[in-house]
Amino acid sequence: MNTNNRNGEVRIGFYICHCGHNIAGMVDCPAVAQYIAKIPGVVVSRDYKYMCSDPGQELIQQDIREHQLNRVVVASCSPLLHEHTFRNAVAAGGLNPFFFQMVNIREHDSWVHTDREEATAKAKSLAHAAISRVRFHRALETTRVPIHPDVLVVGGGIAGIHAALTLGNAGKKVFLVERDPSIGGHMAQFDKTFPTLDCAACILTPKMSAVRAHENITLWSYSEIVKVSGYVGNYTVTVKRKPRYVNEELCVGCLECIQSCIYKEGKFPDEFNVGLSKRKPIYIPFPQAVPPVVVIDPERCLQVRTGKCKKTCLEACADRNAIDFTQKEELVEIKVGNIIVATGFKLFDAKRIPQYGYGLYPNVVTAIELERLVNSSGPTAGEIVLRDGRPPKSVGMLLCVGSRDMKTNRWCSRTCCMHSMKLAQLVREHTDADVTVFYMDIRAPGKGYEEFYDKSLKEGIQFVRGRVAEVTDWAMAPEEEGKLVIRVEDTLAGFVRRIPVDMIVLATGMEPQADAQDVRRLFNMSCGTEGWFLEKHPKLAPVSTFTDGVFIAGCCQGPKDIPDSVAQAGAAAAEAMALIDKGHIEQEPNTAYIVEADCSGCKSCIPLCPYTAISFDDAKQKALLNEALCKGCGTCVAACPSGSIRQNLFEDEEIFSEIEGVLAYV
Amino acid sequence: MPDKPKISFYWCSSCGGCEETVVDFAEDILGVLEAVDIVFWPVAMDFKKKHVEAMPDKSIVATLLNGAIRTSEQEEMARLLRRKSQYLIAYGACAQLGGIPSLANQFSRGQLLRYVYEEAPTVVNEAKTRPRTSFQNNGHTVTLPEFRNVVRALNQVVDVDFYIPGCPPTPKITKAAIGALLEGKLPPKGSVLAPDVALCDQCPRKASKPADLGFTQFKRPHQVMLDPNLCLLAQGIVCMGPATRGGCEALCPAGNMPCTGCFGPTSRVRDQGAKILSSLCANIASKDEKEIRDILAGIPDPVGVFYRYGLAGSLLRRKVSLPVEPDQETP
Amino acid sequence: MKYSYFPGCSLKGLGRAYEESLLPVMRHLGVELVELDDWNCCGATAYMSVDEAKAAVLAARNLAIAEKAGPHDLMTPCAACYLVLNKTKHNITDFPEINAAVQRALGNAKLTYSGNVPVRHPLDALVNDVGLDVIKEKVVRPLKGLKVAPYYGCQIVRPYATFDDAWNPTTMDRLLATVGAEVVPFPLKTKCCGGSLTGTVPEAGLRLTYILLKEAVRRGADVIATACPLCQFNLDAYHSEISRRWGPARIPTVYFTQLMGLAFGLPPEQLGLKRNFVPMKPLQAEPSTV
Amino acid sequence: MSDPKWQPRIVAFFCNWCTYTAADLAGVSRLKYASNARVIRLMCSGRVDPQFILDALAQGADGVLIGGCHLGDCHYGEGNYKTLRRFQMLKRLLSDMGIEDQRVRLEWISASEGERVKTVINDMVEQVRALGPLNLPQRRQDWDREMAEQHAEPEAAHA
Numbered sequence A: 001m002n003t004n005n006r007n008g009e010v011r012i013g014f015y016i017c018h019c020g021h022n023i024a025g026m027v028d029c030p031a032v033a034q035y036i037a038k039i040p041g042v043v044v045s046r047d048y049k050y051m052c053s054d055p056g057q058e059l060i061q062q063d064i065r066e067h068q069l070n071r072v073v074v075a076s077c078s079p080l081l082h083e084h085t086f087r088n089a090v091a092a093g094g095l096n097p098f099f100f101q102m103v104n105i106r107e108h109d110s111w112v113h114t115d116r117e118e119a120t121a122k123a124k125s126l127a128h129a130a131i132s133r134v135r136f137h138r139a140l141e142t143t144r145v146p147i148h149p150d151v152l153v154v155g156g157g158i159a160g161i162h163a164a165l166t167l168g169n170a171g172k173k174v175f176l177v178e179r180d181p182s183i184g185g186h187m188a189q190f191d192k193t194f195p196t197l198d199c200a201a202c203i204l205t206p207k208m209s210a211v212r213a214h215e216n217i218t219l220w221s222y223s224e225i226v227k228v229s230g231y232v233g234n235y236t237v238t239v240k241r242k243p244r245y246v247n248e249e250l251c252v253g254c255l256e257c258i259q260s261c262i263y264k265e266g267k268f269p270d271e272f273n274v275g276l277s278k279r280k281p282i283y284i285p286f287p288q289a290v291p292p293v294v295v296i297d298p299e300r301c302l303q304v305r306t307g308k309c310k311k312t313c314l315e316a317c318a319d320r321n322a323i324d325f326t327q328k329e330e331l332v333e334i335k336v337g338n339i340i341v342a343t344g345f346k347l348f349d350a351k352r353i354p355q356y357g358y359g360l361y362p363n364v365v366t367a368i369e370l371e372r373l374v375n376s377s378g379p380t381a382g383e384i385v386l387r388d389g390r391p392p393k394s395v396g397m398l399l400c401v402g403s404r405d406m407k408t409n410r411w412c413s414r415t416c417c418m419h420s421m422k423l424a425q426l427v428r429e430h431t432d433a434d435v436t437v438f439y440m441d442i443r444a445p446g447k448g449y450e451e452f453y454d455k456s457l458k459e460g461i462q463f464v465r466g467r468v469a470e471v472t473d474w475a476m477a478p479e480e481e482g483k484l485v486i487r488v489e490d491t492l493a494g495f496v497r498r499i500p501v502d503m504i505v506l507a508t509g510m511e512p513q514a515d516a517q518d519v520r521r522l523f524n525m526s527c528g529t530e531g532w533f534l535e536k537h538p539k540l541a542p543v544s545t546f547t548d549g550v551f552i553a554g555c556c557q558g559p560k561d562i563p564d565s566v567a568q569a570g571a572a573a574a575e576a577m578a579l580i581d582k583g584h585i586e587q588e589p590n591t592a593y594i595v596e597a598d599c600s601g602c603k604s605c606i607p608l609c610p611y612t613a614i615s616f617d618d619a620k621q622k623a624l625l626n627e628a629l630c631k632g633c634g635t636c637v638a639a640c641p642s643g644s645i646r647q648n649l650f651e652d653e654e655i656f657s658e659i660e661g662v663l664a665y666v
Numbered sequence B: 001m002p003d004k005p006k007i008s009f010y011w012c013s014s015c016g017g018c019e020e021t022v023v024d025f026a027e028d029i030l031g032v033l034e035a036v037d038i039v040f041w042p043v044a045m046d047f048k049k050k051h052v053e054a055m056p057d058k059s060i061v062a063t064l065l066n067g068a069i070r071t072s073e074q075e076e077m078a079r080l081l082r083r084k085s086q087y088l089i090a091y092g093a094c095a096q097l098g099g100i101p102s103l104a105n106q107f108s109r110g111q112l113l114r115y116v117y118e119e120a121p122t123v124v125n126e127a128k129t130r131p132r133t134s135f136q137n138n139g140h141t142v143t144l145p146e147f148r149n150v151v152r153a154l155n156q157v158v159d160v161d162f163y164i165p166g167c168p169p170t171p172k173i174t175k176a177a178i179g180a181l182l183e184g185k186l187p188p189k190g191s192v193l194a195p196d197v198a199l200c201d202q203c204p205r206k207a208s209k210p211a212d213l214g215f216t217q218f219k220r221p222h223q224v225m226l227d228p229n230l231c232l233l234a235q236g237i238v239c240m241g242p243a244t245r246g247g248c249e250a251l252c253p254a255g256n257m258p259c260t261g262c263f264g265p266t267s268r269v270r271d272q273g274a275k276i277l278s279s280l281c282a283n284i285a286s287k288d289e290k291e292i293r294d295i296l297a298g299i300p301d302p303v304g305v306f307y308r309y310g311l312a313g314s315l316l317r318r319k320v321s322l323p324v325e326p327d328q329e330t331p
Numbered sequence C: 001m002k003y004s005y006f007p008g009c010s011l012k013g014l015g016r017a018y019e020e021s022l023l024p025v026m027r028h029l030g031v032e033l034v035e036l037d038d039w040n041c042c043g044a045t046a047y048m049s050v051d052e053a054k055a056a057v058l059a060a061r062n063l064a065i066a067e068k069a070g071p072h073d074l075m076t077p078c079a080a081c082y083l084v085l086n087k088t089k090h091n092i093t094d095f096p097e098i099n100a101a102v103q104r105a106l107g108n109a110k111l112t113y114s115g116n117v118p119v120r121h122p123l124d125a126l127v128n129d130v131g132l133d134v135i136k137e138k139v140v141r142p143l144k145g146l147k148v149a150p151y152y153g154c155q156i157v158r159p160y161a162t163f164d165d166a167w168n169p170t171t172m173d174r175l176l177a178t179v180g181a182e183v184v185p186f187p188l189k190t191k192c193c194g195g196s197l198t199g200t201v202p203e204a205g206l207r208l209t210y211i212l213l214k215e216a217v218r219r220g221a222d223v224i225a226t227a228c229p230l231c232q233f234n235l236d237a238y239h240s241e242i243s244r245r246w247g248p249a250r251i252p253t254v255y256f257t258q259l260m261g262l263a264f265g266l267p268p269e270q271l272g273l274k275r276n277f278v279p280m281k282p283l284q285a286e287p288s289t290v
Numbered sequence D: 001m002s003d004p005k006w007q008p009r010i011v012a013f014f015c016n017w018c019t020y021t022a023a024d025l026a027g028v029s030r031l032k033y034a035s036n037a038r039v040i041r042l043m044c045s046g047r048v049d050p051q052f053i054l055d056a057l058a059q060g061a062d063g064v065l066i067g068g069c070h071l072g073d074c075h076y077g078e079g080n081y082k083t084l085r086r087f088q089m090l091k092r093l094l095s096d097m098g099i100e101d102q103r104v105r106l107e108w109i110s111a112s113e114g115e116r117v118k119t120v121i122n123d124m125v126e127q128v129r130a131l132g133p134l135n136l137p138q139r140r141q142d143w144d145r146e147m148a149e150q151h152a153e154p155e156a157a158h159a
Helices: A029-037 A054-067 A079-092 A106-110 A116-134 A158-169 A185-189 A200-213 A256-260 A302-306 A312-320 A367-374 A416-430 A449-458 A516-522 A562-582 A635-639 A652-662 B017-023 B028-035 B049-054 B072-084 B093-097 B100-106 B109-119 B171-183 B272-282 B289-296 B302-306 C016-028 C052-069 C079-094 C096-108 C122-130 C132-138 C171-178 C202-218 C229-237 C239-246 C256-263 D019-028 D050-058 D079-096 D114-131 D136-144
Strands: A012-017 A042-048 A071-076 A100-104 A143-146 A151-154 A174-177 A217-220 A223-231 A234-241 A330-336 A338-341 A345-347 A364-366 A394-401 A434-439 A462-465 A468-472 A484-490 A495-501 A503-508 A510-512 A550-552 A584-587 A592-594 A614-617 A622-625 A645-647 B006-011 B037-040 B060-066 B069-071 B085-091 B134-137 B140-143 B147-152 B162-164 C002-005 C032-035 C147-151 C223-226 C253-255 D010-015 D037-042 D063-068 D104-108
Touching: A012 A029, A012 A054, A012 A116, A029 A042, A029 A116, A042 A054, A054 A071, A054 A079, A071 A079, A071 A116, A079 A100, A079 D019, A100 A106, A100 A116, A106 A116, A106 D019, A116 A652, A116 D037, A151 A158, A151 A330, A151 A562, A158 A174, A158 A185, A158 A200, A158 A217, A158 A562, A174 A223, A174 A234, A185 A200, A185 A367, A200 A217, A223 A516, A234 A338, A256 A312, A338 A562, A364 A367, A367 A416, A367 A503, A394 A416, A394 A484, A394 A495, A416 A434, A416 A449, A416 A503, A434 A484, A462 A484, A484 A503, A550 A562, A562 A584, A592 A622, A635 A645, A635 B272, A635 D079, A652 D037, A652 D050, B006 B017, B006 B072, B017 B171, B028 B171, B037 B049, B037 B060, B049 B072, B060 B072, B060 B093, B060 B171, B069 B072, B072 B085, B085 B093, B085 B171, B093 B100, B093 B162, B100 B147, B100 B302, B109 B147, B147 D136, B162 B171, B272 B302, B272 D050, B272 D079, B289 D079, B302 D079, C016 C032, C016 C229, C016 C253, C016 C256, C052 C079, C052 C096, C079 C096, C079 C229, C122 C132, C122 C171, C132 C171, C147 C171, C147 C202, C171 C256, C202 C223, C202 C229, C202 C239, C223 C229, C223 C256, C229 C253, C253 C256, D010 D019, D010 D050, D010 D114, D019 D037, D019 D063, D019 D114, D037 D114, D050 D063, D050 D079, D050 D136, D063 D079, D063 D114, D079 D104, D104 D114
Parallel strands: A012 A042, A012 A071, A071 A100, A151 A174, A151 A338, A174 A217, A338 A550, A364 A503, A394 A434, A394 A503, A434 A462, B006 B037, B006 B060, B060 B085, B085 B162, C002 C032, C147 C223, C223 C253, D010 D037, D010 D063, D063 D104
Antiparallel strands: A143 A584, A223 A234, A234 A330, A345 A510, A468 A484, A484 A495, A592 A645, A614 A622, B069 B147, B134 B140
């Protein structure tokens, strides 16, 4: 590979990309090329329609050969998008790929400015800076980091389950960590799923069992991640396994302990039934729970809380000896190469919109509550009833509760239209109630979704277009007495209506998990302003994050329905597998290095390294930098008081020349 | 035997300490005198400017000029000696980087003159008399050089070949430099004739420096009984050692005082003050903005601490908002 | 504890029962109210819609006087005054044109306003400054068994929800519960009282009033507590007309300060209670044993 | 200083992970903002050597903007805290050296805050515009006019 400057002479090739109209529409590309051509050392300066296209790349390679270029600068889009493309092109031309510098004149220039003259001037100075800087570039080699083949999947909802199974089926070892006592997530609470109306349990339960039975999957429920360190291919993760006071290996799921608990009746709100039923301190989250073992709620169990209980559960368990009050919280450390975060969402708290009366009027329920009511294993055994036990004669469904709302959440939760129509159909199926859906827009863009909307219309479900103003219990007419009154501007009819109903169902939207910020920090991810985990690229890298080896799937990335969550989970698993099967990743050679002869051994740099890559060599009395541990932040470089630490790709003189270059105003 | 190489010494805006270094050669001065011919040294010998003017250009092998350039006279002498010398060597911190005199670059000429001739507590000058560049008396004209607005390092006035750092330079590095000069073993033009590794390398306290300084406060030497053996930074004292070129053999730390940075930065650093700031601040043990501010309050005069010997030679050179005032005239 | 005090016109006229109860209650709690010297109209009523800048000047003069009076928060009990003074504060900060007009006008009167005087409602001050604990200690006659519908009206929490939720304020609920009343859930607590319509479109305005009264009765309330003179008047004054149109919905409406005064054992006749059209039934004589 | 065509020159140092990405997002979102800032990409705001800031000013920048991840969100853990600490001292130093507060700014802008890139740059450009040019190269020339002969600026004082 030609890495030498012929006779030390720098020969730069400069290319400015039109990106069709994207850049050329705002930047005078030929003028920039002419300007750069005059800078000493620039041998070739061209503008071209699409530099990233094959002919564009070929142009660079040809010039390297014909003009003996030893530096290449391309002004086009963001380096985060195409730096690799052009480095590869430079390498294919026979140069070390790091004799290349990219100038961002699209995202940072043509797309954000409106004055052609100004945008062109900016492009010139940015290009000038790159030309100044690239002179200092040196040949660098990428290092290879091996990838640990195991994967951690965080979150045991449908996304996490699917990702774990996909990886497990491919022969990869997976740790699936779930915070709750059972996997299954929100999907396990659903009765049926749209648009096919197949039963959620029927399609989910087999997958949950498969997880438990899978030889490649280690399932840790009732566990949380507390620490993550390392980097792509080499993560060390500490998992906190909370005591469930029941030995998972020994419990056979007979549930006799629950029956024999000194609490004769359930007393505490059952999480799975969203508080619509009561459970005991010892309980199983739901009949199909995986793992199918009981759990003891430490905040409710008399024995755990006070140590004073007859422990009837122990007696019931007898020689199975599964109940173990001595269990302690345990920290387990595992090593994995990739992490898939599928931590899901939380539902909007309907109390935040007091005018809808949730928490005030008993017959205002949320969609998930209705989901449990309609479910045959739910608290009413599938009967949709009002709080007083009567079946409702009329049901109103309010959409966009906590979605598409400037006062609460601005985003569309994407599933509520379909979810509500599904519930509307189920209500029609289970009762003879009239159902009215209050909507702003019906969004049914998935496969078979519009047809589902049609079906809802045909089944006599009424649709009123308008955001509901309020739900009240005061009557203005005899037919309103004893009912909940929905006040809404019917925007199709063009007037304000009062519609009395027996039951109101609020389609609460999705929100990021309450601890999303903590989780994000744990895995070094970014969040959008709304709090959803940020994908690396909205279109081209939808399950990757800015941290290599950390992928996201399901609703933690943004609201989505089951098919989309599953698709993302599969994609995340595939991304992880791509890394695992390659066996290594190439690391950007932007590491810091110490020039030993220059180092005075002042130790200023040592505590600054977040990766403890710098240590003190007692024999040499100088700092020692382990480049394998260095991630290239450059903090030590900036701090070295004698300028003895340098950074590949970000050398002081490169940056100083860049400063000079960007200030070369024209 | 051909003529001995001609050497000259000159001082500009400086305290005289650099001259003392030559005196501190003690008996070694004899060796130097044997090897060279000193043709101009106003401090010690009676030569006049006209003697220098009479010398052919480049006839002096080397001039060691100390002191910053503040007046028109200094500027003129610097140019004269530049013309007459093959090598012009900036000798000492003031010539190299502006030195202590260049701390005056924080003030305008007017501010300085007003303070010195009117406001200083020891001054009695009711007539508010100020020096003038020219004064007539009894038919005679007495002149003074002009006092410039800006204090400059030597290389901001004339081309400089080499730098010998220090306030003052030690006899050892001076002798080494003269030796190299006589033997023709000079490094590339522009070099600083001192080691290019920071002072910690030579510091007797080096071993006592902890790996994690984690500053929780900064103190000034008079505020604390200094442990004579422990790294001064570990005692919360701002020591410029990590950002300062070695070569003095850590005279100040050895004398239980922190390094104040007189040898200037290493060749890899453009701005000594910025670098020590970067290193010290990064190592503050706080994440709270207010606490950080409180800790930094222990350094009340950052310019004076970080740029004690090099404000003129720093990236900013001078308080940027200061005016350039016209030549001072009789009030 | 000391506040500057801006009563506004209502508290000197129609709503004087509010002031008559507020002052002794505050005194009883050791809160000093210093009435602004030479205060003027807050700028409410139709002024705002005729000339916003001039209305702002009117209000700002009061703010400027308060600023001059000392470093105390400005308390104003009337909901309309509270809204207008707050709105003016906002407008002065947000709209340079209004600020310029205001400063010009104030300048002519040798006054200045820097925007620093917080405008406080007594509900806010009582709960957040004085504190429910202190208030509880002063209760000698808990309003035991008295069912109260807390009614806030529109202006205290909208558009500026400064100290409470815009849709579901609870400050008065908590305050009344502290003095021993039984607070009836009243979801209509921020609904319109009909106030600005009763004079112009009585059919619409009175209907709104009727709904409030009827619902308070239906929910078993003995009395409606309010914090706004206009609300109080609307809910109190039109019973015969309402009754004629829609049927009876008779329930007294009093100021929350009057209820507090009763709980503090202050003599009812000194609390302006006799001014009601629909009188409140006397509390059962049940001197506290505390 | 009265050149009507004068435009503030801002040198911006953006960290790769948050602020640079946010600037990319601003582009993708086609937000429009002032063209005066020139971005230099670094991996972390912790790489911003105070020398870079002084150098940018010395070379003619009218303002310097540093953009990093929000505190607690640094891709490298705590690089931005180091930036914060340095910045606190640097601001004092700059003020002692007569450089107005608004000329050098540190902003935490996360990858999702494209809008903030726009507002911060626009805001800063306006503030710097109000201050007028800093133009240290010009000021140095003005200072040096008092010398008998103009001396070419040495290439690098300590080369």
